[in-house]
Amino acid sequence: MLVERGLQVMDVEVVGDAYAIASNYLRKAGVISATLATNERLLEIIVELFRRGELNKIRLANKAISQFEAAELV
Numbered sequence: 001m002l003v004e005r006g007l008q009v010m011d012v013e014v015v016g017d018a019y020a021i022a023s024n025y026l027r028k029a030g031v032i033s034a035t036l037a038t039n040e041r042l043l044e045i046i047v048e049l050f051r052r053g054e055l056n057k058i059r060l061a062n063k064a065i066s067q068f069e070a071a072e073l074v
Helices: 012-028 040-051 057-073
Strands: 002-004 007-009
Touching (some): 012 040, 012 057
């Protein structure tokens, strides 16, 4: 993660890879539609987890999938 003048700069590659992993899984599971459009709620979950300190893309994707699916059940 980069820090410049007190501002946190997001590692776009990690977030992008985590989104690709999570969205691919959720599409194959039939939880989200198979469109090319970005699922904003899933992206928000991933960004929030990243900001909280999760930097590993696999763990980030897995946690996002769990949170997304849990929200779908409510």
